[in-house]
Amino acid sequence: MLLTQDDDAPVRGLPPGVDETTEGDGDVAATPAFRFTKATRELVRTAPGRVKRRQRETSERAAIAARNILDDLYTEGFLDPVNREQGLYVEAFRGFAGGARKRAEARPGLLTAGPRAGDRYERILPLSGRIDTRILLSRGGKPTLLLSVVRFRAAALGPEPATLRSRGQFFFERVGGSWKIVSFHITRTDAPREAT
Amino acid sequence: MRRRRLVAAVASLAAGVAGLGVATLQATPAASVPLLQIGEAHAEFAPSLRGDGPIFILILGSDARPGTPLERGLCDSIHVLGINPGATRATILGIPRDSYVPIATGGTNKINTALAQSGPKGMVDTVEDLTGVTLDYYVLTGFDGLKRIFDALGGLKIDIPYSFEGHEATSFQEGRQTLTGAEALEFTRTRKNLSQGDFDRSMNHGRVLLAAFTQFRAELRKDPTALFRWIAVGMRNVATDVPLNELLTLAFASSEIGPKRVTNLVAIGSIGTAGGASVVNLPSPNPVFRDVAADGYVLPENISAANAPSG
Numbered sequence: 103m104l105l106t107q108d109d110d111a112p113v114r115g116l117p118p119g120v121d122e123t124t125e126g127d128g129d130v131a132a133t134p135a136f137r138f139t140k141a142t143r144e145l146v147r148t149a150p151g152r153v154k155r156r157q158r159e160t161s162e163r164a165a166i167a168a169r170n171i172l173d174d175l176y177t178e179g180f181l182d183p184v185n186r187e188q189g190l191y192v193e194a195f196r197g198f199a200g201g202a203r204k205r206a207e208a209r210p211g212l213l214t215a216g217p218r219a220g221d222r223y224e225r226i227l228p229l230s231g232r233i234d235t236r237i238l239l240s241r242g243g244k245p246t247l248l249l250s251v252v253r254f255r256a257a258a259l260g261p262e263p264a265t266l267r268s269r270g271q272f273f274f275e276r277v278g279g280s281w282k283i284v285s286f287h288i289t290r291t292d293a294p295r296e297a298t
Numbered sequence: 299m300r301r302r303r304l305v306a307a308v309a310s311l312a313a314g315v316a317g318l319g320v321a322t323l324q325a326t327p328a329a330s331v332p333l334l335q336i337g338e339a340h341a342e343f344a345p346s347l348r349g350d351g352p353i354f355i356l357i358l359g360s361d362a363r364p365g366t367p368l369e370r371g372l373c374d375s376i377h378v379l380g381i382n383p384g385a386t387r388a389t390i391l392g393i394p395r396d397s398y399v400p401i402a403t404g405g406t407n408k409i410n411t412a413l414a415q416s417g418p419k420g421m422v423d424t425v426e427d428l429t430g431v432t433l434d435y436y437v438l439t440g441f442d443g444l445k446r447i448f449d450a451l452g453g454l455k456i457d458i459p460y461s462f463e464g465h466e467a468t469s470f471q472e473g474r475q476t477l478t479g480a481e482a483l484e485f486t487r488t489r490k491n492l493s494q495g496d497f498d499r500s501m502n503h504g505r506v507l508l509a510a511f512t513q514f515r516a517e518l519r520k521d522p523t524a525l526f527r528w529i530a531v532g533m534r535n536v537a538t539d540v541p542l543n544e545l546l547t548l549a550f551a552s553s554e555i556g557p558k559r560v561t562n563l564v565a566i567g568s569i570g571t572a573g574g575a576s577v578v579n580l581p582s583p584n585p586v587f588r589d590v591a592a593d594g595y596v597l598p599e600n601i602s603a604a605n606a607p608s609g
Contacts, residue, residue, distance in 0.1 A: 144527045148533035207345035209355065212341040235375055238526050240542045241533065249522060271522050273344075273550075275543065285344040285550060287522070 128229050131181045131225060138233035138252055139194075140165075149241040157243035164245040165235050167281045168274045169199030171253055172233065179214035180256050180266060190219035194292050197281035206283075215258065215266065231255075248274040248281065258275050263295040273278035299422050347383035347551040352594025354377045355540070356422055356436040359444070360413060361484070365413065368440045373413035373421055374379040375503045377488065378431055380594030381451075381548075386555050390507050391429075392500030392564035398577035399428050408577060413438075414498040419535065429584075430591040435540040443535035444486070445479030454482045456509035463491045482506060495576075497564050501606065504588065512557040518549075525549055528586060540557035541579050561596050563605040 145153050153161075176273065178185055178194035185191050189215040195206045206213050214228055219283055231254045238247040256266045273285040313408040332469055347353070357379055359500040362371025376393040395410035403416045404424035416438050439447070448454045453476040461472045477485060485504055492498035514541035529545060540548075565582035565587065586605055589596045 146530045148530050150534060201345060202343045205341070209341040212339055214320075236523055236526050237530060238542075246542050247526075249526065273522070275546070287342040288340065290339045 104215060110183075111219055117211055125248075131183045133177060134227055134233060135227040136177050136181055138169055138176075138185050138230040138231040138254075139286075140235070141170070141232045142234045142270075144236045147237050147243075149240060149243075153239065154243060157239065161237045161239065161245045162241075164237060164248055165250075166283060167237065168248045168250050168272070169233055171274070171281065171283065172270075172272065175213070176228075176231065176252075176268070181228060181255070183225070186215050186223060188221040188228060188295070189220050198282050198286075199277040202283050202285060205287070212288055213268075222262045222266075226256050226258045226266065227254040229257055229265075245291055246275070250274065257295070264278055265293050267291045299419075299426065302571050334361065344553070345547055345552045346554055347381070347547065353381040353383070353548075354433045354594065355381075355385050356425055356433050358413065358418065358421060358436060358438040359503070360438060360440045362440050364442075367447065368438055368443075371440065373410045375500070376409065376421075376425065377500075377503060377507065378425065378433070378590065379507070380590050381555070383551070383554070385593065385595065386559055386561045387597075388555050389590055389595040390504040390562045391427070391590050391596070392504050393425065394496050394500055394561075394565065394567065394578045394591060396496060396576060396578045397428070397567065397571050397580050399424065399580070402427055406572075406606035410573070415499075418539075424565070428580075429586070429587040432591075435538065437538040438538050438541065439536045443481055444483070445483050447479070447531055447535045448477065448482045449479035450535075451513070451528065453478055453530075454506065454509055455513050456482075456485075457507075458485075462488065463478040464488045465490060467581070497566060500564045501562065504564070508557060508560055508562055511552070511560065514549075515552055518552070524576070561598055561601060563596060563601050566605055 190253045234248045236252045240246045252270045254268045269289045271287045274281045275284045334394045357377040359375025360368045360371035361374045374395045378391045381388045397409040457474045465488045489499040567578040
């Protein structure tokens, strides 16, 4: 059976019958694997001259670190079944720094599947995830600021099926020796799905 | 000169930070939290400024010609930018280039000679001695830097308050317009066709700074990647001692101070002569300097007409 979304595009990767609601079978499902797909990456210089190879490599490591944080955020926040069942997403925000973390924790419904996701959904499966990154280099060529723009979609299956859509802009800086989210803007445009 | 570390702090929940989002959902007690309403919703955060006091940046324009290092030109544009994060206010204070003042390295001369004599540090020390302000940083650019900045940003959007003839045949008309880099430079260089000469010119320098700030905020609101473009273009065309990470904090926090909360004024003095040259004698003690030094800004109602020339 092919499951369709509101926008008429077929959902990839869902086996037949997955959209049917089921009674709990006692087993907790595994967390679906998910990684954002790199779409674009741009280095922005603040000094004249070319970017040297070592600077590119350092920037690449920074971009990977940022992507790992976002992979974890969206996996913990949307796909981890234990988190969803409990409506708690503590580990989702470990990539945020200071004030950004407090703000994120105060708005779990926007940055995760929400505190009541266990009542509404039986499973959440990733549909797509794309990441575009810009890296600001200091005059010495060190990555100093990263901006990652992500687009994430997931199919939430259960009594109130929905397509979960999140568009996020995340700024990263080095805090205490590691990259952390210091500023963000999130837009959620979830939409109900027709149960079939 | 104080080197300060800007302290980033948590923005209040009610603050409209970074200008990136719209109204957020209201918080409700956990026991009655409804299921998330399907639809569009936003959340946002940006670091805000919270320091122990005002922040002061000295903004300088050098007239160095090609072949002369910027730091060895005459400093024909001198502005103290005061920012008070707590009051969410700022002031751009212009100091006339012909102000006859003690130079930090010795002697008395026009203030614009301090840069050529002893570089940015000498300029900083001279302005600190004159105003009583303790400066945190400086930013220095020249003719070409200014042109390149505004050309790279697609022009400077500015509201010119009155029409006048530029000093190289460009006519500037009153009203909102976008200036190219060359036009922005001529706008800032014109003096002789202005009724109050260098005082008006200094006021126009402040208008350019305020217009650039307004444009930056508007672009950042629409597209966060504008932050990268502005910082990269700025850093490539200025000499400065502002650390990049603190510049980023200032940029993030720019939305907390709206353009209407920034006052632009010029320190006015009497015209005199010294050694046969025309100079400006600033009053001493100077109430404007005292006002800015105290808390980083001057309220609009405390600006006299003399300090805000309008042509």
